[in-house]
Amino acid sequence: MLTRAWETVQFIYTVARLANRRRRQPEQLFAYQRGQLRKLLRFALENSPFYRRRFRHIDPDSCPLERLPITNKQEIMEHFDEVVTDRRIRLADVEAFASDPANLGRLFLDRYVICHTSGSQGRPIFIVQEQKDIQLAFALQLARGHPLEKRWKTLFRRFGRPARWASFYVKPGFYPSSVVFTYMPRAVHRFAQTLRLSLQDSLEKNVQQLNEFQPNFLTGYASVLEALAREQLAGRLRLRESGQLQMLTNMSEPLTPQARELIEGAFGVHVSDHYAMGECMTLTVGCPYHQGAHVNVDLAILEVVDDRYRPVPPGTKGSRVLVTCLHNYVMPFIRYEIGDVITMNPQRCPCGSNLPHVAAIEGRTKDRFWIRRNDHYEEFSPFIFLEVMYRCFDVAEFQFIQTDWTRFDLRIAPVPGRQLNVAEIQRRLQAALCEAQLHPLIQVNIIPVDEIRPDPVSGKMKRMQTLLAPPPGVASASP
Ligand SMILES: [Zn+2]
Incomplete structure (x- = not known):
């Protein structure tokens, strides 16, 4: 009981701190950010053999950010055991842990939250973090992502009268969208009663x-x-009524x-656009009033660069x-x-926020998929496929190509x-299709290949692609 009360106090303190820090002037915020970066660099130099090697010529107390070497998913995964700062953490154990749904x-090791993601290129990446990192993501929503953020004290009136919050996820698993709710701090329940909706369920059931x-x-x-x-x-x-x-x-x-x-x-309310990733769940919070999102400069650094890693100016x-x-x-x-645009x-x-504003978020553009059931067409969620593939840890790269209303080619390349x-892989795909009652409608033809190259025009890896035009009568709201 006492622990719960203490957790709530800690959570409220975190929300208050985040709300107050947001009100600081930009120069104060960036000074704070520089201090946090120095602290992180010193810690990484001391405790991560990977960063110690890469930063060996660098003075963590004075080196400008732009001079620090860049890294990516492939590199981090290749040197995983040396990247992490707790020497007990081994990739093989992390993989085994995440392979067992019972976990x-x-x-992990009674201390760490594990998730894996895939992002836009390369093999899945495993991410290790602490519960406090998950707690921050929730506290941010309350402190900065809420229409009441300017009067955050009113949030505390929600004590005993929690808001109702519904959210969608793919299905239970070690993906960021599922992990974040599975490891949701208990204190959040004081503020929000939650309903989790699975994309595996039919639209009708979710409605x-x-x-x-x-x-x-929502x-x-x-x-x-x-x-x-x-x-x-x-x-x-x-919902509007x-x-x-x-x-x-x-x-x-x-x-x-x-x-x-x-x-x-349709709903008569604002859509806030959250932009973050498993590697940094606190990167931004969607503006509760306008388009785009605000970068949490006290918790993360976002650099927008061109193809040659040179900074591009805002706008x-x-x-x-x-x-x-x-x-x-x-x-x-x-x-x-990360390959986002x-x-x-x-x-x-x-809205007047002092935090830098991400005006537009592109990248990760997607095709829409339609399948034929009897004499009509219905939209098909590729999450069913993606969910299976993200659990195949031996797959470095994959690509689904819809070739017909009932057929997909799956090209896979190994790590x-x-x-x-x-x-x-065929068995797992079939099981997922059966579970969604789509097995009579879809056939997947697996083609093993050595390598899958990104699209030569966009440079992006398209995981899901269709060769078909939208079915007759479909007015597409997406490009
Ligand atoms: Zn704003």
């Missing part, structure tokens, strides 16, 4: 649950929010202007980003490259030095 909700729950806040992927908007417009979903819904949050997928218009028009689209997470000390990410706002966000078990 979900447990702490029914949402109608019963009547959330104040978090989902852009494509899911779009599907829900169509349900709301068709009258099957009824009660006036309870206050905000929607998009995560993980780009939100096109057309999709935003459709969703905001100009970059071709990738470099992310430094300032609070994860067990697995430091310092100038870590970001444009910073040269001005302040109209160097590992063997692919094609029959096992």
Whole structure:
């Protein structure tokens, strides 16, 4: 009982600290950021053999950020055991831990939260962090991502009257979107009653649950929010009518202007656009009033760069980003490259926040997929495939290509030095399709290859691609 009360006090303290820090002037915020970076560099130099080697000519107390070497997913995974700062952590053990679903909700070595992601290129990356890092992500939502952020004290009136918060996830597993809720700090329940909705369930079932729950806040992927908007417009979903819904949050997928218009028009509330990744869950918080997101400069550093890693000025689209997470000390990410296309706002966000404003988030553009059931077409969520592939740790790269309304080719390339078990991958895909009752409708043809190269035009790896035009009568809200 006492522990719970103490956890709540700690959580409220974190929320208050984050809310107050946000109000500091930009120069104070960046001075704080530099201090945090120095601290992280000193710690990484002392405790991570990987960074010690890379930073051997660097003075952590004076070296400018731009002079620090850049790293990426392949490198971090190759040197995983030396990147982490706790010598007990071994990639082989982390992989084994994440391969057993029974471990979900447990702490690795009684201390660490494990998740794995795949990002835009290369093999999956395993991320080790502490519970406090997850707690920060939730505290940020309350302190900065909430329409009440300017009067955060009113949040505490929610004590005993928690907000209803519904959120979508792929299905239970060690992916960031699932892990973040599985390891949600208990204190959050004081502020929010939560409903988790699985993408494995039918749209109909999720609509029914949402109608019963009547959330104040709803978090989902852009494509899911779009599907829900169509349900709301068709009258099957009824979230607008009660006036309870206050905000929607998009995560993980780009939100096109057309999709935003459709969703905001259907629900009559703002869609906040969250931009973060498993490697740094606290990178930004979606602006609760306007488009885009605010960079949490006290917790992370976001550099927008061009193809040759030169900084691009705000207002100009970059071709990738470099992310430094300032609070994860067990697995430091310092100038870590991600292939997202970001444009910073040269001005302040109209909401008046002192935090830098990400004006546009692109990258990760996706095709939409339709399959034929009897004589009609229905949209198909690629998460069913992706969820399976992200658990195949021997797969370095994969690509699904829809060739017909019922057929997909799956090209897979192994992690160097590992063997692919094609029959096992086929079995897992089949099981996932069966679970979603799609097995009679979809066939997957697996083609093992040595390597899959990014698209020569965009330079991006398209994990899911369709060769088909949208079916007749489909008005596409996404490009
Ligand atoms: Zn704003």
